[in-house]
Amino acid sequence: MLKENLEAVEEKIQAACKRAGRDRDEVTLIAVSKTKPVEMLREAYDLGVRIFGENKVQEIRDKYEALPKDIQWHMIGHLQTNKVKYIADKVELIHSVDSLKLAETIEKEAVKHNRVIDILLEVNVAREASKFGLAMEEVIPLFNKIGKLPHLRVRGLMTIAPFVENPENNRAIFADLHKLYVDIKEKNIDNGTVSILSMGMTNDYEVAIEEGATMVRIGTGIFGARDYSTQ
Numbered sequence: 349m350l351k352e353n354l355e356a357v358e359e360k361i362q363a364a365c366k367r368a369g370r371d372r373d374e375v376t377l378i379a380v381s382k383t384k385p386v387e388m389l390r391e392a393y394d395l396g397v398r399i400f401g402e403n404k405v406q407e408i409r410d411k412y413e414a415l416p417k418d419i420q421w422h423m424i425g426h427l428q429t430n431k432v433k434y435i436a437d438k439v440e441l442i443h444s445v446d447s448l449k450l451a452e453t454i455e456k457e458a459v460k461h462n463r464v465i466d467i468l469l470e471v472n473v474a475r476e477a478s479k480f481g482l483a484m485e486e487v488i489p490l491f492n493k494i495g496k497l498p499h500l501r502v503r504g505l506m507t508i509a510p511f512v513e514n515p516e517n518n519r520a521i522f523a524d525l526h527k528l529y530v531d532i533k534e535k536n537i538d539n540g541t542v543s544i545l546s547m548g549m550t551n552d553y554e555v556a557i558e559e560g561a562t563m564v565r566i567g568t569g570i571f572g573a574r575d576y577s578t579q
């Protein structure tokens with residue numbers, strides 16, 4: 349099942365790139381494996397998957413220990429400052445930075461591990477009260493502050509669009525975030541480090557790619573529905 353799912357997702361990514369006149373290699377697939385057992389990640393690994401997305405610190409720690417070290421782990425979920433220390437040496441990219449306090453904590457942990465940590469700023473484009481993330485107008489001010497932290501590198505922006513029946517309903521949200529992303533690059537406030545626009549999930553990744561996503565985070569479409577009943 350995993351093999352067929354991965355192939356189907358790959359085909360849809362390619363088709364969306366083609367429709368948008370983009371190269372396939374402009375879009376990176378993040379396999380979102382949250383709640384899924386290590387055996388399933390191992391199967392995906394054996395099929396060539398090397399980038400996994402998780403939203404819980406404990407799960408990253410456990411899976412990091414259990415699986416090969418050439419995997420890139422992406423933290424895509426809300427991150428509490430007191431838990432940064434557990435993953436600071438394990439993650440390739442943190443998608444969910446939405447406050448100066450969190451950024452400063454990551455900076456401190458990065459210093460301890462003598463590394464630079466790549467991050468994205470999470471933006472709540474639709475201003476949903478239930479979601480984390482910055483308002484659009486907060487992005488550039490925070491960007492300027494975080495830019496002064498030497499062990500953090502802001503690589504771009506991330507959003508979680510609302511759950512909608514028709515993915516077309518999220519097109520304007522993706523377009524808005526893409527516009528902000530281009531603005532930041534054009535204003536050159538990023539020293540050239542911004543090249544990632546993380547948007548699009550199982551339900552809406554094709555539209556997100558058409559609107560300029562460079563990373564799509566796909567869980568259900570690869571691993572099947574998640575079962576939260578035992579947690």
Ligand SMILES: *Cc1c(COP(=O)(O)O)cnc(C)c1O
Nearest residue numbers: 380403424549550565566567568
């Ligand atoms: C769970 C999750 C995803 C993947 O969602 P699917 O709808 O299963 O593809 C993507 N991004 C974030 C931040 C998530 O928490």
